[in-house]
Amino acid sequence: MRRFTADYLERTRRGMWESREALAPLDLDGRRRVLDVGCGTGELTRVLAEESPEAAVVGVDADADLLATARDAGDGGAPDDRSDPEGGRGSDRVGRDIDYCAGDATRLPFPDGAFDLVVCQALLINLPDPVAAVREFARVSSDLVAAVEPDNADVEVTSTVNSEPSLEARVREAYIAGVETDVAMGDRVCEVFAEAGVSGVESRRYRHEKRVEPPYSEADLTDIARKASGAGLADHETELRRALDGDDGNGARSGNGEPGRNGDGGRNGYDALRGAWREMGREAARQAQNREYERVETVPFDVTVGRV
Numbered sequence: 001m002r003r004f005t006a007d008y009l010e011r012t013r014r015g016m017w018e019s020r021e022a023l024a025p026l027d028l029d030g031r032r033r034v035l036d037v038g039c040g041t042g043e044l045t046r047v048l049a050e051e052s053p054e055a056a057v058v059g060v061d062a063d064a065d066l067l068a069t070a071r072d073a074g075d076g077g078a079p080d081d082r083s084d085p086e087g088g089r090g091s092d093r094v095g096r097d098i099d100y101c102a103g104d105a106t107r108l109p110f111p112d113g114a115f116d117l118v119v120c121q122a123l124l125i126n127l128p129d130p131v132a133a134v135r136e137f138a139r140v141s142s143d144l145v146a147a148v149e150p151d152n153a154d155v156e157v158t159s160t161v162n163s164e165p166s167l168e169a170r171v172r173e174a175y176i177a178g179v180e181t182d183v184a185m186g187d188r189v190c191e192v193f194a195e196a197g198v199s200g201v202e203s204r205r206y207r208h209e210k211r212v213e214p215p216y217s218e219a220d221l222t223d224i225a226r227k228a229s230g231a232g233l234a235d236h237e238t239e240l241r242r243a244l245d246g247d248d249g250n251g252a253r254s255g256n257g258e259p260g261r262n263g264d265g266g267r268n269g270y271d272a273l274r275g276a277w278r279e280m281g282r283e284a285a286r287q288a289q290n291r292e293y294e295r296v297e298t299v300p301f302d303v304t305v306g307r308v
């Protein structure tokens with residue numbers, strides 16, 4: 001299972017749910033029991049709780065560390081048993097309870113029809129068998145099944161640093177090649193739903209626009225510093241090394257054992273990319289000091305719904 005840090009999830013979801021328009025097909029207002037599968041740190045789970053005031057909301061994830069962060073977020077922590085490392089109660093921003101528990105998306109610890117909405121965000125793209133997961137969503141739902149999945153192949157970046165869009169495109173391309181699941185599912189989410197036996201499948205594309213411009217927030221400055229240090233690339237180092245260096249993910253290399261594909265001595269390998277990336281980051285930092293740096297990243301995501 002691919003692991004994510006709480007910091008990565010917080011950074012990449014920032015501002016995503018300022019507009020809740022994309023959640024309209026989920027009919028959140030009238031829901032009674034809502035399940036967020038692969039909830040991570042609960043970024044979407046808290047939004048679901050806020051938008052479905054009548055519902056009991058539950059988040060489930062396979063990663064106990066992320067669940068602990070989810071439980072401690074919200075209004076500052078609900079009074080509950082903190083002795084359970086794999087679950088417990090958290091809350092949304094206005095203090096409504098959210099229950100969290102550990103579980104596998106393909107073997108959910110709930111009876112048939114226990115929820116009237118089962119939803120996930122950025123989970124299917126990270127699973128080796130997304131159809132099995134959606135089939136399981138359909139088992140525990142009595143009504144709607146939904147997925148919010150980004151299309152990583154269609155991300156667009158513009159920047160005042162000339163090299164940034166092409167470097168980002170190179171990193172994205174290598175990441176997609178090096179990752180072992182379908183992180184750019186796009187339209188195929190509909191096929192996954194249909195294959196899992198979900199009916200009336202509908203999908204709509206939305207865009208999450210992330211803007212960096214003066215005056216910079218603390219978070220913007222941290223992101224720029226992460227570019228300059230190379231830390232931003234390290235989030236996906238395993239996948240990038242697999243694609244660029246022929247690394248098998250366990251430290252072993254394919255081919256002639258030298259870094260860099262096709263025995264090129266690493267000129268196109270991870271370390272070379274990291275060098276170019278850091279140079280780009282230093283230029284972004286220089287521009288930011290003069291309040292000249294601007295960047296817009298647009299991440300398309302598909303909201304797919306269907307009935308059981």
Ligand SMILES: C[S@@+](CC[C@H](N)C(=O)[O-])C[C@H]1O[C@@H](n2cnc3c(N)ncnc32)[C@H](O)[C@@H]1O
Pocket residue numbers: 001002003004009013037038039040041042043044060061062063066103104105106120121122123126127
């Ligand atoms: C990209 S993160 C998305 C987290 C959250 N939904 C969000 O969008 O902020 C993918 C999440 O799926 C979880 N995950 C991966 N495989 C899983 C599985 N088989 N069962 C349950 N959770 C899983 C990971 O632990 C991680 O929290």
